[in-house]
Amino acid sequence: MNWMRTTAAAAVLSLAALAQTPAMQPQDEEYARLVKEWTTKPEFMSPLVDHLPKAAGVPSPKDVLGYYIGSPKKLTHVADIYRYYRALAAASNRVKVFSVGQTDEGRECIVVAVSDADTIANLDRYKQDLAKLADPRALSADEAKRVIADAKPIYMFTGGLHSAETGPPEMLMELAYRLAAEESPLFDQIRRNVIVMIGAVSEPDGRDRYVDWYYRHKINEQSEADRVAGPPYWGKYILHDNNRDINYSQITMRNWLKFYLEWHPPIMHDLHESVPFMYTFSGQAPQNPTLDPILYAELPWFSNFEMTKMIAYGMPGVWTHGYVDMWSPGYLGFMSSNHNGILRMYETFGNAGANTMKRRVDAPEGGGGGGAMSATAREWYRPLPPYKEVVWSMRNNTNYMETGVLTALELAASFPKTVLQNFYEKSRNSLESGKNDAPYGYVIPAGQPDMTRVAFIVNTLRLQGIEVGRAASEVKLREGTFPAGSLVIKRDQPYGRLAKILLEKQEYPDNNLRTYDDTGWTMGLMSHADVQASADKAILNVPVERVDTLTVAGTVQGSGPVLAVIDNGANGLATLRYRLKDVNFDAVEKAFKAGNTDVPAGSFLVASSPRAKSEIETLGLKAVAIGAPPNVPKHAVDLPRLAVYTTWGSTQDVGWVRYAFDHFEVPYDLIYKERVRRGNLRDSYDVIVIPSQGRGSAKSLVFDIEPKGAPLDYKKSAEFPSLGMYGESDDITGGMGIAGVAELDKFVNAGGVLITLGASSYFPADFGLTRQVDASRPSGQFYAPGPIVEAEILKPLHPIFYGYAKKTIPVRYANGPLLRLPEEERKKWTLMRFPGGDSSVLSGLMKGANEIKNRPAVVDVPAGEGRVVMFATNPCYRWQNLGEFHMLTNAILHYNDVPKSEAGLTSDN
Numbered sequence: 001m002n003w004m005r006t007t008a009a010a011a012v013l014s015l016a017a018l019a020q021t022p023a024m025q026p027q028d029e030e031y032a033r034l035v036k037e038w039t040t041k042p043e044f045m046s047p048l049v050d051h052l053p054k055a056a057g058v059p060s061p062k063d064v065l066g067y068y069i070g071s072p073k074k075l076t077h078v079a080d081i082y083r084y085y086r087a088l089a090a091a092s093n094r095v096k097v098f099s100v101g102q103t104d105e106g107r108e109c110i111v112v113a114v115s116d117a118d119t120i121a122n123l124d125r126y127k128q129d130l131a132k133l134a135d136p137r138a139l140s141a142d143e144a145k146r147v148i149a150d151a152k153p154i155y156m157f158t159g160g161l162h163s164a165e166t167g168p169p170e171m172l173m174e175l176a177y178r179l180a181a182e183e184s185p186l187f188d189q190i191r192r193n194v195i196v197m198i199g200a201v202s203e204p205d206g207r208d209r210y211v212d213w214y215y216r217h218k219i220n221e222q223s224e225a226d227r228v229a230g231p232p233y234w235g236k237y238i239l240h241d242n243n244r245d246i247n248y249s250q251i252t253m254r255n256w257l258k259f260y261l262e263w264h265p266p267i268m269h270d271l272h273e274s275v276p277f278m279y280t281f282s283g284q285a286p287q288n289p290t291l292d293p294i295l296y297a298e299l300p301w302f303s304n305f306e307m308t309k310m311i312a313y314g315m316p317g318v319w320t321h322g323y324v325d326m327w328s329p330g331y332l333g334f335m336s337s338n339h340n341g342i343l344r345m346y347e348t349f350g351n352a353g354a355n356t357m358k359r360r361v362d363a364p365e366g367g368g369g370g371g372a373m374s375a376t377a378r379e380w381y382r383p384l385p386p387y388k389e390v391v392w393s394m395r396n397n398t399n400y401m402e403t404g405v406l407t408a409l410e411l412a413a414s415f416p417k418t419v420l421q422n423f424y425e426k427s428r429n430s431l432e433s434g435k436n437d438a439p440y441g442y443v444i445p446a447g448q449p450d451m452t453r454v455a456f457i458v459n460t461l462r463l464q465g466i467e468v469g470r471a472a473s474e475v476k477l478r479e480g481t482f483p484a485g486s487l488v489i490k491r492d493q494p495y496g497r498l499a500k501i502l503l504e505k506q507e508y509p510d511n512n513l514r515t516y517d518d519t520g521w522t523m524g525l526m527s528h529a530d531v532q533a534s535a536d537k538a539i540l541n542v543p544v545e546r547v548d549t550l551t552v553a554g555t556v557q558g559s560g561p562v563l564a565v566i567d568n569g570a571n572g573l574a575t576l577r578y579r580l581k582d583v584n585f586d587a588v589e590k591a592f593k594a595g596n597t598d599v600p601a602g603s604f605l606v607a608s609s610p611r612a613k614s615e616i617e618t619l620g621l622k623a624v625a626i627g628a629p630p631n632v633p634k635h636a637v638d639l640p641r642l643a644v645y646t647t648w649g650s651t652q653d654v655g656w657v658r659y660a661f662d663h664f665e666v667p668y669d670l671i672y673k674e675r676v677r678r679g680n681l682r683d684s685y686d687v688i689v690i691p692s693q694g695r696g697s698a699k700s701l702v703f704d705i706e707p708k709g710a711p712l713d714y715k716k717s718a719e720f721p722s723l724g725m726y727g728e729s730d731d732i733t734g735g736m737g738i739a740g741v742a743e744l745d746k747f748v749n750a751g752g753v754l755i756t757l758g759a760s761s762y763f764p765a766d767f768g769l770t771r772q773v774d775a776s777r778p779s780g781q782f783y784a785p786g787p788i789v790e791a792e793i794l795k796p797l798h799p800i801f802y803g804y805a806k807k808t809i810p811v812r813y814a815n816g817p818l819l820r821l822p823e824e825e826r827k828k829w830t831l832m833r834f835p836g837g838d839s840s841v842l843s844g845l846m847k848g849a850n851e852i853k854n855r856p857a858v859v860d861v862p863a864g865e866g867r868v869v870m871f872a873t874n875p876c877y878r879w880q881n882l883g884e885f886h887m888l889t890n891a892i893l894h895y896n897d898v899p900k901s902e903a904g905l906t907s908d909n
């Protein structure tokens, strides 16, 4: 926006505003009448939102959009949301809009700041205050006092991360207007004491796609029974997992992290929709003990205040505690608590659209520690429970959310100095904890076989604001001596606790507690990189130079016409193969020595050229030049025609595989039921990958979305430009069906290679593509929310294990099928298995670890002329287990090179 012009325009407004007393502020009578009508019971309303003041010259959402927020059957596209905020900012000197980056599809991400005019005019000063509190190393105690006295907390709201949760991006517009326009002691206090920031739409691509889908397919829904599936995609790759992107792979999520680390809002409040009528997060067990105890006091401080006020307004169904725990640090809003701020979160009750309908709400509580009790039961944390049956509207949802956030702002504005003081204390405690509590730091030794995965870890830590240093000389610690160039992460830094959380082994505190998401994420184990914790305080004094971004330059040693590119497990090896797709590559099947260098099985042989050398260097790979190809068995590394199969109803885990393939430049066709049913798959493809998908059963993979009468098309049009992306369909329901199964069976029998990952590995077993393999499920007592466990490689010479030097490796447990094969076949076809038992759990929780004892983790089963490779693991999970991904690219690049005899797979070289 034009700052000068806005300031001038707003000066006029504030004179007008000053002339008014609160009682005299004119009100929008039509708003009051309509929201009362749209609110389905009087008790679903509050005195904070039953009226809308008018302020001369300041546009309300209706003035710009043409409708009130919470109108039935109205959802707003991103461009219109931004148009509203920019109109508001142009008219009010209490509002400023920032652009904070672009999405995959080129949409903008914006943040809207609202405070009093003076604060908005001096935002940069307040930004500096918060930066000082976020990193208090340069602050004396007296200086800290002075900064806190001058500073104001930023309270940041985000909405629209989950596109089907349609209410928050609407409500936030009305909130911004109210904060800018309402004249009353409460609003004066909020504006004076707090800087409110609004992340207008957290996932703009998904918002537009969902709003298009709503107008195309959902606008006429009248009851729960009418409700159809959501669109196949939200963002380009993933749906709900944008709230699980622990390593910030998605560029939209990176925009928010970058903004966070620039502004340091002490409170970040993420608005979601699911349970009735409003759940306010308070950080129930299991809590991560590394996070500051102050945080766990602050969370119920806010949620109990909201519950207290809203119940006193007579609003039923406001509750806390029994839903989401505080274990995984991977939720987007946790960027705040991970950086010594406060994560806050609501779940309000939404209808996945903007239609009013009757809802039954006798569903059990969610995945948290509350277990399977009813969400409508009266409990200490839910004194006025929601109704079991209710007619619910978008306006009800808006009333709850907006009343909640205004109440939270009332508390923050009443105790701004407490919020700031705590933010400072938590930052300081993080430094102190690093000085006083082991481990005092982490060393990532230099000289690991594949430093590109080390770079992945280091650069992910750097993205999160964690300081990493490079040791100029040898590092001697109690744990050992590490070479010069080793990476050192000291814990006595503002985000030292986050470094510990990400790098340590996760010790789940109580096996009887359930959790909402993963229990394990240890970065070194996930990446198959060596990361050493140090209990030696001397690490804090190791001289280092700061690393901004770690880049790994590849090396080509020696000279000669042939390059042997070492297979060290680097994911860039596949990239190299594809970048030089017009060049012949061989892979050696046995290790050999090139001078002093051990060249392991799987290493590529390629003619030396400036181009090959330059790609090897860019990709951080290692090669030795040799005079002639070695005299060992080898095979050509042909590039298969590759397809990735996805259902329409479960694209997310496929999205992570697409993301990884795109990142590593592995080209593929994304195919749907339409292509599979058309048949002749073998004419088009050599390899089909079926990523983990479906609801954990073969049936859901095959039959997918249940048809409900009218076809559900997903097609781009002038009216719905965000639909039909990443694939088009006349009807996304019905799945591939039995006809599709038959085509995949033909594909395999005709020599194709089918690769199934995770839950999709039920499919070949259950539908008989692999007749001898059975797939079963663990018992009801088994519970394994994403731990990291050991897997034992049984056929080390199988090409899938090229680049894996160790016999036992860490893998993320994917809750895939428990595979069973007859004795003879098991010996022949099992490539890797789970040793099982508690001692095989490396990080996180697996309850009942004996149930997986000796079950296959990967099998390679011949079928007709082709093969089916079934991973019970998921080698491509959420951009986390980069140490396993090489198995998948190996399976693809060596698809036609599996030794025929069993002896070729087991003998040691």
Ligand SMILES: [Zn+2]
Residues within 6 Å of the ligand: 162, 165, 272, 273
């Ligand atoms: Zn959500």
